[in-house]
Each structure stands twice: as structure tokens, then as C-alpha cells.
Amino acid sequence: MPQPENTDLSLVDAYWRAANYLSAGQIYLLDNPLLTRPLAPEHIKPRLLGHWGTTPGLNFVYAHLNRVINARDLNVLFVTGPGHGGPALLANTWLEGSYTETHPNVSRDAEGMRTLFRQFSFPGGVPSHVAPEVPGSIHEGGELGYSLAHAFGAAFDNPDLVVACVVGDGEAETGPLAASWHGNKFLDPAHDGAVLPILHLNGYKIANPAILARIPHDELDALLRGYGYAPHYVEGDDPAALHPRMAQVLDEVVDEIRRIQEAARAGDTGRPRWPMVVLRTPKGWTGPAEVDGVPVEGTWRSHQVPLAGVRDNPRHLALLVDWLKSYRPEELFDADGGPKPELLALAPRGELRMGATPHANGGLLLRDLRLPGTAPYAVEVTKHGTTTSEPTRVMGRMLRDVLTLNADRRNFRLFGPDETASNRLDAVFDVTARQWLAERLPTDEHLGTDGRVVEVLSEHLCQGFLEGYLLTGRHGLFNCYEAFTHIVDSMFNQHAKWLGTHRKLDWRRPVASLNYLLSSHVWRQDHNGFSHQDPGFIDHVMNKKAEVVRVYLPPDTNTLLSVTDHCLRSRDYVNVVVAGKNFTPDWLGPEEAALHCARGAGIWEWAGTDHGLTEPDVVLACAGDAPTLEVVAATALLREHLPELRIRVVNVVDLMRLQPETEHPHGMPDREFDALFTTDKPVIFAYHGYPWLIHRLTYRRTNHRDIHVRGYKEEGTTTTPFDMLVLNDMDRYRLVIDVIDRVPGLGVKAAGLRQLMQDQRTRHHDHIREHGEDLPEVRDWTWPY
Structure with a gap:
């Protein structure tokens, strides 16, 4: 077997062991991080939380990527697909120093190691997943199914970036991940970066076998090749054999990626067959092989906490000591608890460290968009709604x-x-x-x-x-x-x-x-x-x-x-x-629209009859394009038939404005809301979505009891546009009826109008069933005032 470039695989193995030690320590240890004293129950966390099963495989990949980054001067972003890989990424970023740079209280010494262990999955600490607190991450560990899609998105327009995405075999069973393999049909090697999927097969999910780990090799290979990949396999449980194999494979795939990109950047427009890695290792690798006579390593029992009774069971405590000491921490950490210098030699420098890459802290690279403004596209409005x-x-x-x-x-x-x-x-x-x-x-x-x-x-x-x-x-x-x-x-x-x-x-x-x-x-x-x-x-x-x-x-x-x-x-x-x-309808001119959007909600004086200067008899409010049309059309009907009625029309663009300012930064203070919607007048609110959301946003307001909301109420079918509104009682005729029914004293005076509106709804019903389209006066309506 040819030797990988610039390789000291004993150093890679030491780094891997250090990451494994730190990972196990996070799950178990509250104190005594370097085992400088005999391990006692009081050094163990009272609640053992976290997940071991996928962690040693992630540590293995991370250590080997460090080697190839150093050898090839690569920019690599690491995406952790397996849901419970938090200990691995915390361990590796602490080893390389990027974690201490972002969390100075977690120093790279014995006290920092104690903090690293103590904070993991502990009240006031950090989650057990790869979360935003972990430098180098763009992917929350609990997001099963999305890692590969995130990886392709990161690679678009990043020509010098390699996104190494570890896909867990449980995650690979999700629909989004199954579709994500097709991301290679959208990745342009001439202008984009590369995605290196690393399918990690450790055999089990929480309690069940993983499908891709249990199908024959030929079937798996055919599946991956059918997706358009060239898979490279690293399989086994003996580190002495797997270290050189993994190093060799990573050198090969990096060479393939470079050949693909060089050809594309020289003019080859064909779709390449991108390389990928299939890593098959035991679940819970290097952990306890057996506990209480039951197999653990290589089984589903290693998924979470392989030794659950450490505080109360002396045999389990002894097994934990043997497990931790199997990594030979005295060879890995100096007397002060920091990683030994020869170990740190494997960690890349500066921004080449995967925990320090600016690509995982995108705001460092973000440039403002050049925007053309709205003026070149604005619609001229000489008369509202015409x-x-x-x-x-x-x-x-x-x-x-x-x-x-x-x-x-x-x-x-x-x-x-x-x-x-x-x-x-x-x-x-x-x-x-x-x-x-x-x-x-x-x-x-x-x-x-x-x-x-x-x-x-x-x-x-x-x-x-x-x-x-x-x-x-x-x-x-x-x-x-x-x-x-x-x-x-x-x-x-x-x-x-x-x-x-x-x-x-x-x-x-x-x-x-x-x-x-x-x-x-x-x-x-x-x-x-x-x-x-x-x-x-x-x-x-x-x-x-x-x-x-x-x-x-x-x-x-x-x-x-x-x-x-x-x-x-x-x-x-x-x-x-x-x-x-x-x-x-074009309701607002460009300047009016800009001012209205800046307010988020406001009175349309041109539509109402109170002109925002007198107390209205009723407020007709709207949010959404279809509701706005119906409210304005209802207002026109009311102006025609009830000219003495004082109507205020309020349009809401920013839905968050309806909340109190204590609930949302865009919210209105009560005094502003009361001035807009009144404290005691009926409010007929036509809303784009489900009506109860408006009630939820306004339930604390003074006149919430007077707010009546119309919206979508799960009445739908294949029909005409206006019939959708009628079916859900949000049409203009229904809104006029709502006004008549809710303005005190109006019911008797406007009984004839109410009847006319009911008749219009009946006419509509009959017309669409005969002609297949809406009434002309609805279809061709424009604002008449």
C-alpha cells in the first residue's frame, strides 16, 4: 500500500485518542479530568447525558482531515450530520485551540479541560449536539436529514472550499438526505467548491439497525454510483489497518477533486463523477466491548451512555477507568493539562483549522448586496385602485x-x-x-x-x-x-x-x-x-x-x-x-408605499370617510392583498349606500405591528394601537390567513372584544377566485353585512342593504355555476371614488 503524503500516522492516532478521551470525559466527568487522583463517584456527573456511539468515528474523520489539510493546504468546512456528535466537535475544537479563542473561559489546560467536561449537557452549559456555540459549525446536530443540503449550499460560489460532510447512516434514511445526494447535479466545478460526502456506517440508530449498513456491498455501491458518485471504502475495526487506508483514500479523493476542478476551469463542461468516502466502523468504537456480560461496542447499546451505573456500581466505575486509561492520556497531555506540542503539530494553523474557518462564521465574509432601489420598477398610480x-x-x-x-x-x-x-x-x-x-x-x-x-x-x-x-x-x-x-x-x-x-x-x-x-x-x-x-x-x-x-x-x-x-x-x-x-389593484404610489411600509400599519384616508380626523363608527382593517381588495370594495359599497357612516380603513403590512411593543420590536404601544383601532368601536378585520392568529396577536388590547376577524377557515375547492372568498365569508358582501350587524343601531336602518348583500351572494353562487367565472361587477371592479 503506498504511503500517504507527509504522514506520521502515529501522530494521527494520538490525536484521535486525545479526541476520544476528551469526548468520553465530557459525557462522564464532573471533576478530576486527567485522572490524577483515583476516580471516585463524586467525580462523576449525577445525570449522564450525551452520545458516545457516533463520536469516535467523527473524531477519526476529523483527525485525518487535519492531516490532509496540512499536507495540501486545503480550506475545509466540516459538517457534522450524525445527530449526536457534540462531544467530538467540542473535543476537536478544544484541541486545535479554536474553542478557547471563542470561549476564553475554557482554557487549554487542566482547568479548561475540567470546564469543557463539566459544561457538557449540564445546566447552564452547552447542548449535546453540534450547536451554534461550537466554532466551525453551520449545522445543528439535531437537524437529521439536512447536512448534505447544507454542505452543497456552502460550496456554491466558494471555489476554493472543500465541504467535508459526514452523513450518519441513521440520517441517511430520511427523505431530505435521500434527495440531497442529487446536489451533485447542481454543483459547478468551474465556479463552485467541492462537497466530499463521508457516509459513516456504524450499523445502528438509537435501537435499530441502519438500512444502508445492512444491505449487501454490491447494492450499496450500485446505489451510490447510481446517484453519480465514485465511492471509496474504508472499512474495519483495527486502527492499525484503518489509519493508513483512510489517509490513502483522502489523498486519492483530494486528487480527484483537483482533477475535476482543473478540467472544468480549463473549459470541460461535462458533469463529473465526484468522489465520496464510505467509512464503516463499529458503533461505540474503542469504548467498552462488554458490560455486565452483554456486548456493547459494535451494537446499539453504545449509542448513548455505554456505562450507565458508574456512580453506584463499582464494577462500572472500574470499567470507566479502564476505558479512559486505554487512551493513555499521560502520553497526550502535559503536566498542566494542555495537549502536548507534538500533538498540536497535527492541528492546522490559523483559519485552516476547521473550527476557525471564516466560512462557518459567514458574517465575517458577508458583503452588502448592491441593490437597485425600488424607483426603476415602481408602478405609477395616478388614482388609487384604478x-x-x-x-x-x-x-x-x-x-x-x-x-x-x-x-x-x-x-x-x-x-x-x-x-x-x-x-x-x-x-x-x-x-x-x-x-x-x-x-x-x-x-x-x-x-x-x-x-x-x-x-x-x-x-x-x-x-x-x-x-x-x-x-x-x-x-x-x-x-x-x-x-x-x-x-x-x-x-x-x-x-x-x-x-x-x-x-x-x-x-x-x-x-x-x-x-x-x-x-x-x-x-x-x-x-x-x-x-x-x-x-x-x-x-x-x-x-x-x-x-x-x-x-x-x-x-x-x-x-x-x-x-x-x-x-x-x-x-x-x-x-x-x-x-x-x-x-x-395598484393602491399606493411609490412614495405612499414607502411611507406605509415604514409605518407597518396605517390609515388609508383616501378610502375611508373619517379621514383619520374624526372618530369612526367602524374600522375596516385588512392584511394581505385579497383581504385588502375586499375591504376597499366593501368600503365603496358602504359609501354608496350609507354615506353618513364614518368608516376608517386600516391596512397592515407588517403583521408584527399588531403585537404590543413588549412582545415584539415592531409592536405598537397600546396608545398607538388604540388611536388606530379605537378603544370601543367595532373592528372588522379581513386577514389573509387563519382568523385566530389576529386574535392571538391582539388579545391584550383594550378593544379586543370588538375585533371580529374574517379569514381562511378551511373552506376550499376548485372554483373561481371570488368564490374562495365567499366560501370563507371574507367577500365584500359579507363584510358589509358584518358592519351592519356590529355597528350599534345600524341593523334596523340598513335592513334593506343587508338583504341586498345576501342577494348578491346568491347571484354570485348561481352565476359561477352557469358561466364558470365571477360576476362582471366583481371581476372588473375598480375603486370608484
Whole structure:
């Protein structure tokens, strides 16, 4: 077997043993970190938490990557896919010094080692997963299924980066991970970095065998080759044999990556077969082989804590001592408890350390987007509500120019599940293509090896690619049909939690916000039917920490432009923008839209009859494009039939404005809310989503009992656009009836109008069933005043 480059594998083995010792110590030890005294029950944590099973394999990979980084001067980002690998990454970053640089209280000596051990999975300490607190990480250890998507997102537009992604064999059973293998069809070796998947087969999940570890070798090899990879195998349980094999394989795959990139950068446009590594080692490798007569190493029993009774069982305590001493810590750490100098020689220097790479602290690399502003795309509005435009189509022109302005920086991409054109953003294809390295046919359009639009029919991959892209210092936007954004509910959860923690760490720098555009929304999915009608992603987002999430419901084109400009400039948020793609009335001119979006909520004096100067009889409020149209149309009917009624129209763009300022940074103080919505007048609120969210946001307000909300209530089918509103009682005629029913004394006076509105609903019902389209007075309505 040829020897790897610049190799002293005994040093790699020592480093691996040191990481294993530190990892086991984190799970068990409260004190006596170097075993300088006989280990006693009081040195053991009272609650043993953490996971050993996957850890020694991760340590093995990390140590070998250190060797190849030094030998080849590589920039490597390490992504930890196995869910419970926290001890490994904490151990390795402490060994290389990056952990102490970000957490100075955890010094590289005996006292620092004691702190490292004590804090792990301990009250006031650090989680058992690879979390934001761990330098070098962009991937939360609990996010099973997303590691490889994050890795590809990190590699896009990072031509000098190698992303080493360890994929756990349990994680490999998830749907998102199974789809993520296809990331190699989007990775351009001419302009992107490389992803090195390392599939770690240790045989078991928590209690069950792992599928990929239990299928025949030929079947596994065929699967991976079918995905388009060239797998290299490192298999066994004898470190003496596996160290040289792993070193040899890593040298081979790095050579392959370089050949692929050099060929592509010399003009080869073919899709390469990227290398990957399959590492098969025992679960709980190097831990106790047997406990109480039962096998542990190489079985599911090593997944978490191999020795559970250490405090109370002297035999278990003795086994723990033997286990820890098997790593020969006296050879690894000096008298002060720091790693010995010869051990530190394996750790790369400076930013080449995987825990110190700036790619894992993307704010260090982030450059502001060059933005064109909103003026070049603004729709002229000479009279409110009398012209129409397609909001997202105009937004697409703005995004086209964002791509153009930042072409040289290569720091902005659009991601979406085959819906960029459907969501009317297709102007971007004037200047870029869809990234695509698989086969192309003459009938294809807008496909290229260097596109700025990534489309794949997996919301999981779109989200994962974008998250990896953002966390390594770039900008982007994810556009999706509203109903199917729910597919990434869990991924959104994890990213929002990551940001919540990331914001508290002063050494982590702000990153670009995760921007969602939800279009093809609930009120204009009449043609696709009930399956495509669900506005509930907003409700899900609203559960997260107020300092992280923002929700915007621009009612027309100019407000969408203003919101988009704001979101693309923002940092450390998740911005959810819900906007229609169909022709929508132009309510506000560019200056009015900018002012209205800056307020987040405000009175539309031109629509109401109180002019914001007198106390209204009723407030008609709206949030969302379809609700806004119905509120304004209802106002026109009321002005026509009840001219003496004082009506105030309030539009809400920023949903967070409805909360008190004590609950959200954008929230309104009570005095401002009361001035806007009154303290005792009926408020009829037409809302884009599920009605109860508005009640949840306003339940503390003075006049909450007078707020009546109309919204989506799970009534949907294949029908006409206006019928969707009628089915959910949010149409203009129903809103007029609500006003009549809730303004004191109006019911008797306006009985005839109420009856007329009911009759209009009946006419609508009969008309659409005969003609298949909405009433002309609805379909062609414009603001008459």
C-alpha cells in the first residue's frame, strides 16, 4: 500500500485518542479530568447525558482531515450530520485551540479541560449536539436529514472550499438526505467548491439497525454510483489497518477533486463523477466491548451512555477507568493539562483549522448586496385602485437587476421548487439560467452550468441549499407556493433556533436574513383546489422568538417592492413575505408605499370617510392583498349606500405591528394601537390567513372584544377566485353585512342593504355555476371614488 503524503500516522492516532478521551470525559466527568487522583463517584456527573456511539468515528474523520489539510493546504468546512456528535466537535475544537479563542473561559489546560467536561449537557452549559456555540459549525446536530443540503449550499460560489460532510447512516434514511445526494447535479466545478460526502456506517440508530449498513456491498455501491458518485471504502475495526487506508483514500479523493476542478476551469463542461468516502466502523468504537456480560461496542447499546451505573456500581466505575486509561492520556497531555506540542503539530494553523474557518462564521465574509432601489420598477398610480399590475412579476425585474449588479461578487442566488416562472419571477432568466449539470436537450430553456437560479422539486433541498449559502456569508431568496412551504416547517424551526442562539454569541457575526417569498397563495389557488390552499405557514413562523421572525403582507406592487428592498438589506432574521402573482389593484404610489411600509400599519384616508380626523363608527382593517381588495370594495359599497357612516380603513403590512411593543420590536404601544383601532368601536378585520392568529396577536388590547376577524377557515375547492372568498365569508358582501350587524343601531336602518348583500351572494353562487367565472361587477371592479 503506498504511503500517504507527509504522514506520521502515529501522530494521527494520538490525536484521535486525545479526541476520544476528551469526548468520553465530557459525557462522564464532573471533576478530576486527567485522572490524577483515583476516580471516585463524586467525580462523576449525577445525570449522564450525551452520545458516545457516533463520536469516535467523527473524531477519526476529523483527525485525518487535519492531516490532509496540512499536507495540501486545503480550506475545509466540516459538517457534522450524525445527530449526536457534540462531544467530538467540542473535543476537536478544544484541541486545535479554536474553542478557547471563542470561549476564553475554557482554557487549554487542566482547568479548561475540567470546564469543557463539566459544561457538557449540564445546566447552564452547552447542548449535546453540534450547536451554534461550537466554532466551525453551520449545522445543528439535531437537524437529521439536512447536512448534505447544507454542505452543497456552502460550496456554491466558494471555489476554493472543500465541504467535508459526514452523513450518519441513521440520517441517511430520511427523505431530505435521500434527495440531497442529487446536489451533485447542481454543483459547478468551474465556479463552485467541492462537497466530499463521508457516509459513516456504524450499523445502528438509537435501537435499530441502519438500512444502508445492512444491505449487501454490491447494492450499496450500485446505489451510490447510481446517484453519480465514485465511492471509496474504508472499512474495519483495527486502527492499525484503518489509519493508513483512510489517509490513502483522502489523498486519492483530494486528487480527484483537483482533477475535476482543473478540467472544468480549463473549459470541460461535462458533469463529473465526484468522489465520496464510505467509512464503516463499529458503533461505540474503542469504548467498552462488554458490560455486565452483554456486548456493547459494535451494537446499539453504545449509542448513548455505554456505562450507565458508574456512580453506584463499582464494577462500572472500574470499567470507566479502564476505558479512559486505554487512551493513555499521560502520553497526550502535559503536566498542566494542555495537549502536548507534538500533538498540536497535527492541528492546522490559523483559519485552516476547521473550527476557525471564516466560512462557518459567514458574517465575517458577508458583503452588502448592491441593490437597485425600488424607483426603476415602481408602478405609477395616478388614482388609487384604478389600475392593476402583477406584483411578483415586477419584483422579478428587480431581482433580475440584483443578480446583474452582484454578478461579479457571485453572492446572490434564487432557490425554488420549479416555480420561479410560475411565481412570475421569470425576468431573472433575462440575465441568468437555472443551474443544471445533468443532461440537456434542445427543447430545454434557461439551463446552464453557471446559473444563479437553483430549482429542484424538493422544498427541503431549496431550504437546505439556501441555509448553507447564507450561513457561509452570502444572500438569497426562497420562492415557493404558499401551501407547500409547510414541507420545511421543521427546517425553518431549526434555522430560527440557530439564529436565536447565534445572535447571542458576540463572536458570531450577523448573516443575511433567510427570505421567503410565498406566492401562488391560498386566495388564488382556485384552479388547483383544496390541496393547494393553506396559509398556515405564517402561524408556524409566529411561534418563534420575536427578535428573529418578521412577516410581511404587502397589498400591492409598490409595497412589495419596498418590503423586498428592506428584506434583502436585513440581517439575522427570517423574513416571510406573502404576495400575489395575479393582477392586483395598484393602491399606493411609490412614495405612499414607502411611507406605509415604514409605518407597518396605517390609515388609508383616501378610502375611508373619517379621514383619520374624526372618530369612526367602524374600522375596516385588512392584511394581505385579497383581504385588502375586499375591504376597499366593501368600503365603496358602504359609501354608496350609507354615506353618513364614518368608516376608517386600516391596512397592515407588517403583521408584527399588531403585537404590543413588549412582545415584539415592531409592536405598537397600546396608545398607538388604540388611536388606530379605537378603544370601543367595532373592528372588522379581513386577514389573509387563519382568523385566530389576529386574535392571538391582539388579545391584550383594550378593544379586543370588538375585533371580529374574517379569514381562511378551511373552506376550499376548485372554483373561481371570488368564490374562495365567499366560501370563507371574507367577500365584500359579507363584510358589509358584518358592519351592519356590529355597528350599534345600524341593523334596523340598513335592513334593506343587508338583504341586498345576501342577494348578491346568491347571484354570485348561481352565476359561477352557469358561466364558470365571477360576476362582471366583481371581476372588473375598480375603486370608484
